[in-house]
Amino acid sequence: MPSSQESTGTGLGTVPYDVFLNIIDMFIKDAQRCLASTSWMIQYNHDTPSRLVVVDHTLSNGENPPSKSSVQLSRWFNIRVPSQINQMTRAMVHRHFIRASSLDPRGNRTVDAWVRPEKDYFVPFFGNHMHELLNLERHFQQAIFLPTPEAAPLLEAIQRVIVPQGCYFCHTNARALAALATLPNLRKIFMDVGHYFPQSERAHFHHSTGPIKHEVFPELSIWSISHGHSFEKVYRPLKNRRIPLYGTVSGMERPLVEIYTSKGQLRFKYIPSECACCSMD
Structure with missing residues (x-):
């Protein structure tokens, strides 16, 4: 049986690999005990391979907005070790926490976000019929209809969606609703x-x-x-x-x-x- 030293280079050569993986699993389960959820705005971004990015909806877009919320900082702190050891431990993390390209409220790239599918909410981009946002809205919908391979984990993670009241359900926005209907694991709106x-x-x-x-x-x-x-x-x-x-x-x-x-x-x-x-x- 291989040791953790052979696979991870941690120097813990006396620890059997299955025991090591059990320890990693305990790290992940401990991170899951945090029941806090957050909401994400999903937007189109041509500069990322997934063409989709998330923005923490709980952050202010004021003069000096923080780049990460307390929920994100907690997730990052709890899973940073198992997510960085090797391919096996990263795969274990990704069963429960999905990594997604992220922007801050000002539109600047930040460290990737960690999404919890069973806890988090998603707010789809909506141009609200503003002419200057129509192209961006079309690109966003197209990125859902025809996702890149890199977008698949994020789209599969979306189980709960929050929509604005207003005109989201008007007949001119039918394509947006059709796009939401393609999300494979969507459960509630x-x-x-x-x-x-x-x-x-x-x-x-x-x-x-x-x-x-x-x-x-x-x-x-x-x-x-x-x-x-x-x-x-x-x-x-x-x-x-x-x-x-x-x-x-x-x-x-x-x-x-x-x-x-x-x-x-x-x-x-x-x-x-x-x-x-x-x-x-």
């Missing part, structure tokens, strides 16, 4: 539904449904009037994959409602706080 004013009739049992009322969800009600007619069609590629759209409210850790269509009408169903099957994890 989240959208901020704005203000929420609880009513006494709120049901407390699972899957209680209802129409979107202005007095309960004022912003969501306005959105449903302006974009509800196009939602069913543009969301169909995702609906065909049974990927739900959840509505979130600021200050709440869990999604509040699931948004769906029935007989051409937008509706919602409440998600009780104790419901584990609809959690954001």
Whole structure:
């Protein structure tokens, strides 16, 4: 049996290699105990082999923004040793942490980010119909439709997506929704539904449904009037994959409602706080 000295050059020649790998596995499991998640903006970047980069959405773009969040620093610190020893230990790390090209909030290249597929959220680039961003938006979508080999690990890591409310579900953005539908491991989509004013009739049992009322969800009600007619069609590629759209409210850790269509009408169903099957994890 080869020793860790023969494979890694660490000088631990008396340690059997399988024991050494068990130690590395303990390093990785210890890193996984950090339950903190982060959200990433995904953008197109022609200068990287993957054509896609991530930007830490939790960082400020102020005058002196930090290059890494506390979550990233923690991940980097915990897995830097096993990720640098040899090909085998790097492969062990990459089963749980995905390396991705990264930019800081100002658009400067930084040290690659570590993404946790089962914890992190992703915000797709959206030009919001601004003419000067259309080409960049098309390149971004094309990088998802026809990914380079280097982009595959990042795209496979995307399980949860956060989309802006606004015009993301309008008919002119159908191609963006179709691109999201190609993500192989996408499980859930989240959208901020704005203000929420609880009513006494709120049901407390699972899957209680209802129409979107202005007095309960004022912003969501306005959105449903302006974009509800196009939602069913543009969301169909995702609906065909049974990927739900959840509505979130600021200050709440869990999604509040699931948004769906029935007989051409937008509706919602409440998600009780104790419901584990609809959690954001």
